[in-house]
Amino acid sequence: MTDVVLKVEHLTKRYPVKKGVFGRTGAYVHALEDVSFEVHRGETFAIVGESGCGKSTTGKCVLRLTEPTEGTVTLDGEDFTSLKGEDLTRARQKMKLIFQDPYSSLNPRMTVADIIAEPIDIAGTYKTRAERDARVEQIMKAVGLDLAYKYRYPHEFSGGQRQRIGIARAIVLKPEVVVCDEPVSALDVSVQAKVINLLEELQEEFGLSYIFISHDLSVVKHISDTVMVMYLGHTMELASKEELFDNPLHPYTKALLDVIPRIRHERIQDKKILEGDVPSPTNPPQGCVFHTRCPQCMRVCGERAPEMHEVTPGHRCACHLFDEGLSAEERQPVMAAALAEAEAALSGAQ
Known part of the structure; x- marks a missing residue:
């Protein structure tokens, strides 16, 4: 099996801008233009740049939460961009997302146990209720959540605890790739360090590959293996972390x-x-x-x-x-x- 778990080739996304009474396309928002990269098993691939440079759009297009205009995403040798129906649902079990905002990304009407179990409920990966509960408890322990929190609701937790719940939900199906969309930007600095350390521990324990999206270069320097710098939807520079921070080439x-x-x-x-x-x-x-x-x-x-x-x-x-x-x-x-x-x-x- 190849070392490359995810391959993105010539990814492009243009949003049409409608004008006039009849809603004709008058222009396009060039969100992404010809972006290509590879993510290897067990590595953290970071995407950095200013706000509006296309970082989050790249993550959404890779997950097909937003359909790309052009380009292909290959997951484990399979063309992810061409999948439909049950095949797409099955393949999505291998890729998950950790959202930026831990306050709005959790359903306030669901308990912690139900939030974490939702992916395995949809995938139907358990046979009995006891098996489901055991899996939820296993993941709660892995992310540092007390089992006494199982039946509490999101509003009862701090931002750091909520993000741990979001991380638990993302990894409960043991995905191969996790897209982390600025997962610590909404947290206090002291909490950021704990969450970053947790992500590194989980990566080692479960063999996860991360696409880590951030504008904070200090965090990226700590957690990443490879870094891609983006500006206005284009790739400016791509290198290993050590090479990019020690010998940056592009003026940007x-x-x-x-x-x-x-x-x-x-x-x-x-x-x-x-x-x-x-x-x-x-x-x-x-x-x-x-x-x-x-x-x-x-x-x-x-x-x-x-x-x-x-x-x-x-x-x-x-x-x-x-x-x-x-x-x-x-x-x-x-x-x-x-x-x-x-x-x-x-x-x-x-």
């Missing part, structure tokens, strides 16, 4: 890492903030989608989109800085080119 990745607080010589370093706003996904920039904010923008960046280059083994980056086939004119920095054109115009006027 460097900008993200610059805002992590670091203490050196007993002084907090100044943060380098990207200038400008994220462009609208309904009208993304031509060429490289990051060129409107890139401090290293070249003439070619606004003309055509960069291809994904494998700069070093396993370290891929979509940036023209690593395109060896560019001419000297194409490599000309945008600011230098604008200055040269202004000087030429001024000389002509004189």
Whole structure:
């Protein structure tokens, strides 16, 4: 059996924008564009980026909670995107989701035991009530929930305890892949550490593979094995955690890492903030989608989109800085080119 449990190829999602009385499609929201990656068994694959970059949309499309416009998702060698009916229901037992908000993701009218047991009730994986209860108790112990909580309701718990209930619900069927959509962003910092440690323990115990979606690079550095950086629905950089944090290549990745607080010589370093706003996904920039904010923008960046280059083994980056086939004119920095054109115009006027 292959080491790759999940393979995503050319995943694209565009939402139509309706206009006019007759609801005709006037434009598209480009949520995802040609995203590809692999998740290996037992690894944590992290997706990072600013809000609105397509992280959560990627997770939803992988799970088919949102149908992708183009692309394929292969789960255990099976084309997950083509499955329907009972085959889809069966395959979904191998992939589960941990939601971001532990307050709104639990049914307030269901007890803890019923919430955790709901996936196995739907899948029908037990024969007797005693077998069902035993499985619920086993998972409650695994996530650190007291068995006395079985018949209590979600409103009786703190945010951290609710997220443990959500985690228990996600792993009760022993899935192969769990999509964690910012699972600790709504929790206090002290609780975040406990939940992250719990996820690592469960991964080791049950052999889980995680797609970990987050904007918090400090958390990603702690839990991830591989990291994919996204911007405006595009993959900017993909590498192992060690390679990405020690040797970032893309200007956007460097900008993200610059805002992590670091203490050196007993002084907090100044943060380098990207200038400008994220462009609208309904009208993304031509060429490289990051060129409107890139401090290293070249003439070619606004003309055509960069291809994904494998700069070093396993370290891929979509940036023209690593395109060896560019001419000297194409490599000309945008600011230098604008200055040269202004000087030429001024000389002509004189």
